[in-house]
Amino acid sequence: MLSNVRTLWLTFLHLFHRSETVGYPETKPYMAPRYRARIILSRDPDGAERCVSCNLCAAVCPVDCISLQKTEDQGRWYPEYFRINFSRCIFCGLCEEACPTYAIQLTPDYEMSEYERPNLVYEKEDLLISGTGKYPDYNFYRVAGMAVPGKDKGEAEREDPPVDIHGLLP
Amino acid sequence: MTLGFGILEIVVSLAAMLSAAAGLTWVERRLLGFWQDRAGPNRVGPFGTLQAVADGVKLLFKQDWIPPFADRGVFILAPAAGMATVLLGFAVIPVTAGWSVAGHLNVGILFFLAMTSLGVYSVVLGGWASNNKFALLGGMRAAAQMVSYEVFMGLSLLGTVMLAHSFSLVDIVMAQGRMWFIVPQFLGFVTFLLAGIAETHRLPFDLPEGENELGAGFHTEYSGMKFGMFFIAEYAGIVLIASMITTLFLGGWLGPVLPPVVWFLLKTGLTICFFILLRAALPRPRYDQLMMFGWKVLLPVCLLNVAVTGAAILLFSPTG
Ligand code: SF4
Ligand code: SF4
Numbered sequence: 418m419l420s421n422v423r424t425l426w427l428t429f430l431h432l433f434h435r436s437e438t439v440g441y442p443e444t445k446p447y448m449a450p451r452y453r454a455r456i457i458l459s460r461d462p463d464g465a466e467r468c469v470s471c472n473l474c475a476a477v478c479p480v481d482c483i484s485l486q487k488t489e490d491q492g493r494w495y496p497e498y499f500r501i502n503f504s505r506c507i508f509c510g511l512c513e514e515a516c517p518t519y520a521i522q523l524t525p526d527y528e529m530s531e532y533e534r535p536n537l538v539y540e541k542e543d544l545l546i547s548g549t550g551k552y553p554d555y556n557f558y559r560v561a562g563m564a565v566p567g568k569d570k571g572e573a574e575r576e577d578p579p580v581d582i583h584g585l586l587p
Numbered sequence: 588m589t590l591g592f593g594i595l596e597i598v599v600s601l602a603a604m605l606s607a608a609a610g611l612t613w614v615e616r617r618l619l620g621f622w623q624d625r626a627g628p629n630r631v632g633p634f635g636t637l638q639a640v641a642d643g644v645k646l647l648f649k650q651d652w653i654p655p656f657a658d659r660g661v662f663i664l665a666p667a668a669g670m671a672t673v674l675l676g677f678a679v680i681p682v683t684a685g686w687s688v689a690g691h692l693n694v695g696i697l698f699f700l701a702m703t704s705l706g707v708y709s710v711v712l713g714g715w716a717s718n719n720k721f722a723l724l725g726g727m728r729a730a731a732q733m734v735s736y737e738v739f740m741g742l743s744l745l746g747t748v749m750l751a752h753s754f755s756l757v758d759i760v761m762a763q764g765r766m767w768f769i770v771p772q773f774l775g776f777v778t779f780l781l782a783g784i785a786e787t788h789r790l791p792f793d794l795p796e797g798e799n800e801l802g803a804g805f806h807t808e809y810s811g812m813k814f815g816m817f818f819i820a821e822y823a824g825i826v827l828i829a830s831m832i833t834t835l836f837l838g839g840w841l842g843p844v845l846p847p848v849v850w851f852l853l854k855t856g857l858t859i860c861f862f863i864l865l866r867a868a869l870p871r872p873r874y875d876q877l878m879m880f881g882w883k884v885l886l887p888v889c890l891l892n893v894a895v896t897g898a899a900i901l902l903f904s905p906t907g
Contacts, residue, residue, distance in 0.1 A: 424869060428622050428867050428868035429868075431624055437624045
């Protein structure tokens with residue numbers, strides 16, 4: 418019984434506490450840079466698309482809301498289309514973790530409500546940004562052992578020239 | 588002339604009651620917000636005061652659906668019964684000495700008790716007519732809760748009646764000129780408060796509703812304005828119990844300096860705030876705990892209170 422009275426009193430004292438919530442549209446709360454909201458596709462420092470259409474994000478997505486199609490241009494892989502259905506996305510961030518090229522990234526922008534559902538399906542044009550996102554220096558093709566225009570096999574960073582496996586020299 | 592004035596009084600009281608009950612929904616949400624360190628509804632109108640209007644408009648335009656498996660007649664009747672009994676209960680509340688619809692009724696307290704007891708029909712019938720397991724469980728709980736609490740609700744008021752020598756509420760207030768009855772009748776006050784909370788199904792005694800176990804209890808199947816009537820009846824019930832507590836234990840309209848109406852409204856308002864504080868602070872007891880508390884603790888306390896009050900009156904009365 419006494420504990421009930423104590424609870425009443427302590428609750429009453431909260432009348433004089435400052436409110437923890439903020440009036441949202443006027444004051445916006447601070448969002449940490451690692452907050453998981455609207456997804457973007459980033460570009461590498463040279464301005465080329467980072468995504469190599471490996472499909473890992475689409476495979477790992479627990480709600481299957483990513484859809485993409487691979488296309489190829491002089492050895493480089495690109496997504497022909499890249500579609501995220503944000504009405505299904507749960508912003509779990511698994512796609513970002515799975516991506517081998519840092520292409521897909523989640524950002525702190527959460528204000529993406531729409532009046533019509535189809536508007537929540539973002540195409541590649543909507544997703545692609547012109548910058549590098551959270552990883553300014555990373556360039557997949559510069560560290561990967563793939564031959565692309567301007568960079569042959571063995572010319573990537575920290576990569577030895579290819580071994581001639583038919584030669585007899587050690 | 589007097590008839591016209593009486594009708595006007597009734598209309599004004601009704602309008603005041605209903606708007607107070609509607610406004611109370613806003614007050615409650617705002618206060619709960621403060622007690623939970625948040626702001627509460629503060630968007631519609633200045634400080635959110637028009638929230639109740641917005642809610643009313645929303646309720647009016649909601650689809651008013653009667654489930655095909657429900658017992659149609661009773662389903663419609665139940666919320667109306669709840670509303671009517673609560674509003675009738677207000678008839679005997681004296682706001683001031685001269686302003687009450689039937690404050691001088693010589694069985695005022697009995698009338699009030701009868702009306703609050705009839706109120707349980709709305710809950711039980713609503714639960715029954717919905718033909719829904721959750722609703723029925725809620726209705727049954729309401730019935731059992733009423734049986735446990737109705738008994739000592741009457742008993743808890745007996746001490747007051749003995750002190751005032753009258754069942755009429757105006758006389759009871761008049762008898763508190765020297766001292767509010769909350770002092771000599773403290774046990775009566777506490778038990779009546781608890782019974783009043785149980786009567787209005789307020790948290791922590793809102794077992795008939797029990798959102799977390801029963802969906803929404805007895806009004807699970809209700810929608811639109813029928814739900815709105817249950818809702819408003821609950822809040823009007825709070826106002827009723829609070830003004831009853833004011834009248835019986837806190838000296839009604841009596842008080843220095845300020846005009847009587849202000850005193851009455853002030854006391855009632857603070858009592859209502861206390862009801863809301865109870866909701867903010869206390870968890871809901873288990874069902875059997877509630878019944879046990881009623882029968883094994885509060886009923887004996889009430890009987891004790893009546894016996895002690897009687898003995899004291901006999902000892903100290905000038906004639907005895
Ligand atoms: S955040 Fe999660 S749900 Fe959303 S697209 Fe990425 S993997 Fe799928
Ligand atoms: S966004 Fe990343 S994981 Fe998804 S297809 Fe492109 S490179 Fe692969």
